[in-house]
Amino acid sequence: MTSDALREQVLAANLALPAYGLVTLTWGNASGIDRERGLIAIKPSGVSYDGMTAEDMVLVDLDGHVVEGDRRPSTDTPSHVALYRAFEEIGGVVHTHSTFATAWAQAQREIPLLGTTHADLSPHPIPLTRALTEAEVQEDYEGATGELMVEAIAEHGPLELPCVLVRGHAPFCWARTAAAAVEIAVTLEEVARMALLSTQLDPHVPALDPVLREKHYQRKHGPHAYYGQS
Amino acid sequence: MTSDALREQVLAANLALPAYGLVTLTWGNASGIDRERGLIAIKPSGVSYDGMTAEDMVLVDLDGHVVEGDRRPSTDTPSHVALYRAFEEIGGVVHTHSTFATAWAQAQREIPLLGTTHADLSPHPIPLTRALTEAEVQEDYEGATGELMVEAIAEHGPLELPCVLVRGHAPFCWARTAAAAVEIAVTLEEVARMALLSTQLDPHVPALDPVLREKHYQRKHGPHAYYGQS
Amino acid sequence: MTSDALREQVLAANLALPAYGLVTLTWGNASGIDRERGLIAIKPSGVSYDGMTAEDMVLVDLDGHVVEGDRRPSTDTPSHVALYRAFEEIGGVVHTHSTFATAWAQAQREIPLLGTTHADLSPHPIPLTRALTEAEVQEDYEGATGELMVEAIAEHGPLELPCVLVRGHAPFCWARTAAAAVEIAVTLEEVARMALLSTQLDPHVPALDPVLREKHYQRKHGPHAYYGQS
Amino acid sequence: MTSDALREQVLAANLALPAYGLVTLTWGNASGIDRERGLIAIKPSGVSYDGMTAEDMVLVDLDGHVVEGDRRPSTDTPSHVALYRAFEEIGGVVHTHSTFATAWAQAQREIPLLGTTHADLSPHPIPLTRALTEAEVQEDYEGATGELMVEAIAEHGPLELPCVLVRGHAPFCWARTAAAAVEIAVTLEEVARMALLSTQLDPHVPALDPVLREKHYQRKHGPHAYYGQS
Numbered sequence: 001m002t003s004d005a006l007r008e009q010v011l012a013a014n015l016a017l018p019a020y021g022l023v024t025l026t027w028g029n030a031s032g033i034d035r036e037r038g039l040i041a042i043k044p045s046g047v048s049y050d051g052m053t054a055e056d057m058v059l060v061d062l063d064g065h066v067v068e069g070d071r072r073p074s075t076d077t078p079s080h081v082a083l084y085r086a087f088e089e090i091g092g093v094v095h096t097h098s099t100f101a102t103a104w105a106q107a108q109r110e111i112p113l114l115g116t117t118h119a120d121l122s123p124h125p126i127p128l129t130r131a132l133t134e135a136e137v138q139e140d141y142e143g144a145t146g147e148l149m150v151e152a153i154a155e156h157g158p159l160e161l162p163c164v165l166v167r168g169h170a171p172f173c174w175a176r177t178a179a180a181a182v183e184i185a186v187t188l189e190e191v192a193r194m195a196l197l198s199t200q201l202d203p204h205v206p207a208l209d210p211v212l213r214e215k216h217y218q219r220k221h222g223p224h225a226y227y228g229q230s
Numbered sequence: 231m232t233s234d235a236l237r238e239q240v241l242a243a244n245l246a247l248p249a250y251g252l253v254t255l256t257w258g259n260a261s262g263i264d265r266e267r268g269l270i271a272i273k274p275s276g277v278s279y280d281g282m283t284a285e286d287m288v289l290v291d292l293d294g295h296v297v298e299g300d301r302r303p304s305t306d307t308p309s310h311v312a313l314y315r316a317f318e319e320i321g322g323v324v325h326t327h328s329t330f331a332t333a334w335a336q337a338q339r340e341i342p343l344l345g346t347t348h349a350d351l352s353p354h355p356i357p358l359t360r361a362l363t364e365a366e367v368q369e370d371y372e373g374a375t376g377e378l379m380v381e382a383i384a385e386h387g388p389l390e391l392p393c394v395l396v397r398g399h400a401p402f403c404w405a406r407t408a409a410a411a412v413e414i415a416v417t418l419e420e421v422a423r424m425a426l427l428s429t430q431l432d433p434h435v436p437a438l439d440p441v442l443r444e445k446h447y448q449r450k451h452g453p454h455a456y457y458g459q460s
Numbered sequence: 461m462t463s464d465a466l467r468e469q470v471l472a473a474n475l476a477l478p479a480y481g482l483v484t485l486t487w488g489n490a491s492g493i494d495r496e497r498g499l500i501a502i503k504p505s506g507v508s509y510d511g512m513t514a515e516d517m518v519l520v521d522l523d524g525h526v527v528e529g530d531r532r533p534s535t536d537t538p539s540h541v542a543l544y545r546a547f548e549e550i551g552g553v554v555h556t557h558s559t560f561a562t563a564w565a566q567a568q569r570e571i572p573l574l575g576t577t578h579a580d581l582s583p584h585p586i587p588l589t590r591a592l593t594e595a596e597v598q599e600d601y602e603g604a605t606g607e608l609m610v611e612a613i614a615e616h617g618p619l620e621l622p623c624v625l626v627r628g629h630a631p632f633c634w635a636r637t638a639a640a641a642v643e644i645a646v647t648l649e650e651v652a653r654m655a656l657l658s659t660q661l662d663p664h665v666p667a668l669d670p671v672l673r674e675k676h677y678q679r680k681h682g683p684h685a686y687y688g689q690s
Numbered sequence: 691m692t693s694d695a696l697r698e699q700v701l702a703a704n705l706a707l708p709a710y711g712l713v714t715l716t717w718g719n720a721s722g723i724d725r726e727r728g729l730i731a732i733k734p735s736g737v738s739y740d741g742m743t744a745e746d747m748v749l750v751d752l753d754g755h756v757v758e759g760d761r762r763p764s765t766d767t768p769s770h771v772a773l774y775r776a777f778e779e780i781g782g783v784v785h786t787h788s789t790f791a792t793a794w795a796q797a798q799r800e801i802p803l804l805g806t807t808h809a810d811l812s813p814h815p816i817p818l819t820r821a822l823t824e825a826e827v828q829e830d831y832e833g834a835t836g837e838l839m840v841e842a843i844a845e846h847g848p849l850e851l852p853c854v855l856v857r858g859h860a861p862f863c864w865a866r867t868a869a870a871a872v873e874i875a876v877t878l879e880e881v882a883r884m885a886l887l888s889t890q891l892d893p894h895v896p897a898l899d900p901v902l903r904e905k906h907y908q909r910k911h912g913p914h915a916y917y918g919q920s
Binding site for chain 4: 025045047071099104108109134137170199
């Protein structure tokens, strides 16, 4: 893949965030990686989505160093890098402060698995990272945030758990491509919203029947999946 | 009705779902039936609404077998088929994961009849299907889901109860035509939203006065209805 | 005013309802009166807002009899008529099932006066009509609904109380013109939404300080009002 | 700066309020100041945003007297003036009745600092003004409201606390420019919404870890800030 093609894909993923109502003002960022060249393209820090172009995307390597681009990359770049380093399977990462997912992150609660909409996304509750220590915040805040996300999903891996809530902060999402990571972010926000509303209707709402949970996850993502066009 | 006309009607019903904000990404599906020929047109599985055409609609028979079309039909096809087989009166079926109706389904609560907006739709609470057994999920999940919906509305019939909540999942809606089933889905979502908000204002909110409930339902749907243009 | 001018004004008020997000499908209706001729123009019953024209508006007299128009007037016409007969000051009436105002009506709670946004609309809680008796529902449901609204606001009059919640049903709003009644409906919905959210933050939220309530109402509507352009 | 340039900037800030969904009908107002000339441009009172032009903006001096303009300035002008007089650092003020911030103001609760989205705005809870006395309301309501806002943020200053909730009323926001004050208003509304939702998930939700709070505020606004393009 050329650098231009990578930048175009990542630009498109970034522009999808305001189009889907997932970000406010300049918040949020999307990135994508070219695994062969070890190059990541990411949104520049604090820049408006209006009028953003492919040239604005910043290229960094897997140490987070800027390789190409006139702008400063997103402050969250070390968090993205940590995810790409830990998980070979992922090709795109999206970070938003989408309203309902962020509400769960601020409440410091994982999102319980209450319905088939959630099971179509993941067969697990959406986990919450552990609290950062004061040293972690002071020394390498964004890198440590990435490490905590890796830790939170290590047991199940990044395909069964395509997103996480950073405690007190907001969600990160990932997938095989930047475009697919945007769809994870859209789905997570809707799952978070439905779970909040169901919790209002019954604070002790039971989790979805595990048989139904496995059925939905497997029919969409399992070895014998029959959802979608093959 | 020609197959083309059936496909066009069902395409229009499917495209109405994102236009009314009832679906996210590729979620949801609408179908319609030509009773004379015993042919059902339905949305293909996991396909985007953007750029969808009438040719994308899949034709299946009342056994759920594909008769025409290059694509795989919605995974929910057996649920639609079960409804068409059980109820001669219905000509269209719509399935969405609309936010508020799904929140009730996940909370595993029927929607109580709290106001005249609900009574204009149905004179009954919107029921919840019973839990599927493990065997039902494993053997014929989507067909069994259809059977449970039939069971849940059998007492009152599909015209007095034009929708149901599938426990832990989401709503299904139906009517004499696919277009009318879309209007049921729009109405159900608003009824579900209002009921959730009223429940927040009073967790023990009383049901609507039965006299008022009957008055509203009958003035719109009864033998002496006087709502609308005759 | 010519009948055409009256129809045009009432058409514009009706079309404003979906534009402001106050109505779903064909729900809701607006009317206006020409006091000199004693003629009311009102939306036809159960007709879509899309493509609605001035010719679709139905003219009725103050007994509710159709004077001009090919269509059946709104089923709620007797409720509008009761308001026009009781209150000479009003020139337009709007009925919607707007989400948050309807949620309060269904919860059978008046809307408490919690902030200056409400005080800018009215110096009183938004009242709830009493329950209809079975006889009232059976004999002249829509007319009786009108009479109950008149009863609910009689003490303060239709200018200090420009709207009411019909118990278990939804709001009605009025003003000197149909266009102004639409603005009351927009304001009521926002007041209802804010009051619900404040109630979630504190179920025992106190009413607004009466001194502040009077200040806001008087600076906008009192004899020495200084809000707006004189 | 010419008076025309000032009016254009303030017009743009006012027009941004409905574009961001922060105001209903004619509610809300934005102003900006030319410090060299001591001139403030502000929205006229009770005027629609549709068709509003730069000429409609009213110029007042730091005593609140109209210097140029055919219209009556916003009734809230004395509140804006009090802020400009107290804080040399600010160049623009925005007042809205945005839904969620107003819900907190009506509930008479400060907005607790629950997440990094809030910490990016301010390192403090968003304070609530004290109650006005009856004498303050009667004598100079809008001026006294301004003084109470100054009192509520005096300890931390207008840059660390770029907004406040007026008890029972709604928010005011400010920044170095009118355009930046609009961004504060957008951010505050989202922070207020997220905090309300988190509070629903846990009525006793803990405040954000102070280490994380300082990190986020300082990386964006501190002397060694590294967020955004320098």
